[in-house]
Amino acid sequence: MTVPPDQxxxxxxxxxxQQRLGQxxxxxxxxxxxxxAQNRDGSAEYAESRIPGAVFFNQDSIVDPKSDLPHTIAGSxxxxxxxxxxxxxxxxxxxxxxxxxxxTAPRVWWLLRIFGAGKAYVLDGGFDAWKTQGLPVETGQPAxxxxxxxxxxxxxxxxxxxxxxxxxxxxxAAQIADARGPGRFTxxxxxxxxxxxxxxxxxxxxxxxxxxxxxxxxxxLRELRMVLESSGLDLQKPVVTTCGSGVTAAxxxxxxxxxxxxxxxxYDGSWSEWGxxxxxxxxxxxx
Numbered sequence: 547m548t549v550p551p552d553q554x555x556x557x558x559x560x561x562x563x564q565q566r567l568g569q570x571x572x573x574x575x576x577x578x579x580x581x582x583a584q585n586r587d588g589s590a591e592y593a594e595s596r597i598p599g600a601v602f603f604n605q606d607s608i609v610d611p612k613s614d615l616p617h618t619i620a621g622s623x624x625x626x627x628x629x630x631x632x633x634x635x636x637x638x639x640x641x642x643x644x645x646x647x648x649x650t651a652p653r654v655w656w657l658l659r660i661f662g663a664g665k666a667y668v669l670d671g672g673f674d675a676w677k678t679q680g681l682p683v684e685t686g687q688p689a690x691x692x693x694x695x696x697x698x699x700x701x702x703x704x705x706x707x708x709x710x711x712x713x714x715x716x717x718x719a720a721q722i723a724d725a726r727g728p729g730r731f732t733x734x735x736x737x738x739x740x741x742x743x744x745x746x747x748x749x750x751x752x753x754x755x756x757x758x759x760x761x762x763x764x765x766x767l768r769e770l771r772m773v774l775e776s777s778g779l780d781l782q783k784p785v786v787t788t789c790g791s792g793v794t795a796a797x798x799x800x801x802x803x804x805x806x807x808x809x810x811x812x813y814d815g816s817w818s819e820w821g822x823x824x825x826x827x828x829x830x831x832x833x
Contacts, residue, residue, distance in 0.1 A: 552766040552767045552768055553766065553767065554764050554767065554770075554800070554801075554803075554804035555804065556655065556666075556667055556668060556800060556803060556804055557667060557668045557669070557670040557763075557764050557804075558641055558667045558668075558669060558670065559670055559671070560669070560670070560671055560675075560676060560679065560681060563597070563641055563669060564681055564682065567597075567598055567599065567682060568598070568599065571637075571638055571639055572638070572639050572640075572641070573599075573601070573633060573634050573635075573638045573639070573640045573641070574597050574598075574599050574600040574601070574640075574641050574642075574643070575600060575601055575602075575603050575632070575634070575640060575641070575642045575643070575654060576588070576592045576596055576597070576600045576601070576602045576603065576643060576644070576673070577603045577605065577642050577643065577644050577650050577651045577653065577654035577655075578591060578592065578643075578644040578645045578650060578651075578673070579605040579606070579644070579650040579793065580645075580650075581738060582738065583738065586645065588602075588605075588644075588645070588650075589602060589604060591645065592688070593687075593688065594685065595677070595683050595684065595685045596673070596683070596684050596688065597643065597673065597676065597681075597682070597683070597684065598682050598683070598684040599684070600643075600684070600688075601632040601633060601634075601688075601691050602632075602688070603632065603642075603654050605617055605650065605653065605654065605793065608620055608624075608625065608628045610624075611624070615791070615815055615818050615819050615822075616739075616791040616792075616818055617653075617791045617792050617793055617814075617818075618792070618814055618815065619657065619700075619705060619814050621700075622661065622698040622699065622700045623698070625657070625661050625696075625698045625700075626661075626696045626697065626698035629658075629661070629663075629694075629696035629698070630693055630694050630695055630696040631691070631693055632691050632694075633691030633692050633693060633694045634658075634663070634694055634696050635694045635695060635696055635697075636661070636662040636663045636664070636696050636697050636698070637663075637665075638663070638665065638694075639665045639667070640658055640663055640665065640666045640667070641666075641667050641668075641669050642654045642655045642658070642666065642667070642668050642669065643668070643669035643672060643673050643676075644672055644673065645672055645673050645674050646672045646674055646762050647669070647670065647671045647672025647673075647674070647675060647759065647761070647762020647763060648668070648670075648672070648755070648756075648758065648759035648762055648763065648764055648797055648800075649672070649755070649794065649797070650793050650794070651668045651669065651672075652668055652794075652796040652797045652799065652800040653792070653793045653794070653795075653796040655667065655668045655796065655800065656704075656796040656799055656800070656812065659704075660700060660701045660704045660705070661696075661698040661699065661700055661701075662697065662698055662699045662701075663696075668764070668800065670762070670763045670764060671761070671762045671763050672762035674762070675761070675762055703811070704810075704811055704812065705811055705812060705814050706786050706811040706812065706813045706814070707813075707814065707815065708815055708819060708820075710811075711747070711786070711813055711815075711820065712826075714786060715747055715748050715749060715827060718749060719784070720783070720784035720785060720786045720811075721749075721751065721779055721780065721783055721784065721785045721786070722747055722749055722750040722751065722785075722786055722788060722813075723750070723751055723753045723774075723777070723779060723785050723786070723787050723788070723795075723798045724746055724747070724750045724751065724752050724753065724787075724788050724789065724817075725753060725754060725755040725787065725788065725789035725794040725795045725797060725798050726746075726752070726754065726789050726790055726794075726817065727754050727756075728752055728754060730744065730790070730817075731745075731746050731750075731752040731754075731833075732745070732746075732752075732830060732831055732832060733745040733746075733830030733831070737790070737817065737821060738790070739790070739791075739818060739822075741822055742817065742818070742821040742822055743821045743822075743828050744821070744828075744830065745821070745828040745829055745830040746828070746829060746830075746833065747788070747820060747826075747827070747828070747829075748827055748828075748829050749833070750788070750833055751777045751778045751779055751833050752777060752832075752833060753773065753774060753777045753779070753798050755789065755794040755795075755797035755798065757773050758770060758773055758797055758798065758800075758801045759797070764800065764801070764804065765801075767804060767805060770801045770804060770805060771805055773801075774798075774801060774802070774805075778833065781802075781805065781807055783809070784809040784810065784811075785798075785802060785807065785809070785810045785811075786810065786811045786812070786813050787799050787802070787810065787811070787812050787813065788812070788813040788816045788817065788820075789816050789817065790816055790817050790818060791816050791817070791818045792812060792813070792814045792815070792816045792818075795812050795813065795816060796812060799812055
């Protein structure tokens with residue numbers, strides 16, 4: 547794949563995808579998920595219309611069933627079973643999209659990558675814009691995917707857990723990049739989930755996920771670098787990304803990976819875990 551010099555190697559354009567619709571080794575995944583305040587239902591919207599041939603990845607159900615936190619990573623066997631049932635193989639070229647673009651698709655891109663799908667990409671622009679531009683849309687009852695075999699091998703080094711986060715907060719061993727909006731980060735706005743304290747982890751830097759895209763498209767590499775560095779991140783040092791429940795944190799991960807930064811992890815429990823406990827340190831105000 548030829549990539550323009552200032553574009554992420556992990557995103558594909560509308561033109562690129564449209565030219566390849568229907569190819570047997572190309573799989574398309576709708577990863578749309580929304581917060582209650584957005585008044586949108588990703589599953590219902592998928593059932594109504596989708597990019598031709600797309601399958602729906604339910605981010606609320608393809609999770610660790612033993613966890614009481616939202617969106618926690620499924621085990622390798624469970625992920626392999628779910629991906630295979632969607633017709634996905636780790637050898638496929640997989641394009642992931644969401645409604646507005648650069649919102650929840652990067653999370654599924656990240657999951658596919660850390661489980662071994664080395665040719666997973668994010669669609670630049672999102673399905674809302676795809677429809678607006680009059681590009682091919684499939685409606686009616688989605689066809690059942692033909693099951694496939696997905697061999698999952700989790701790269702556990704890409705994920706951070708609670709104990710590691712405690713150490714990072716105490717020692718500063720890695721920088722923390724928080725994708726939530728400024729109001730939630732500073733504690734001015736209440737968390738959308740009940741029982742969550744407000745604020746952020748000590749030492750965290752605020753990188754709202756929507757500052758990394760424009761019009762549903764990931765910003766050019768030079769602009770991504772500017773956004774990340776202006777937040778106080780040193781791109782020569784380790785970074786752990788976080789957000790409310792581990793979804794939009796992956797937008798920062800995508801930006802980092804796009805810039806060639808490889809020493810990064812995603813805190814899967816994110817604020818749902820840290821802010822939901824009474825034994826974790828929280829600060830409010832600016833970082």
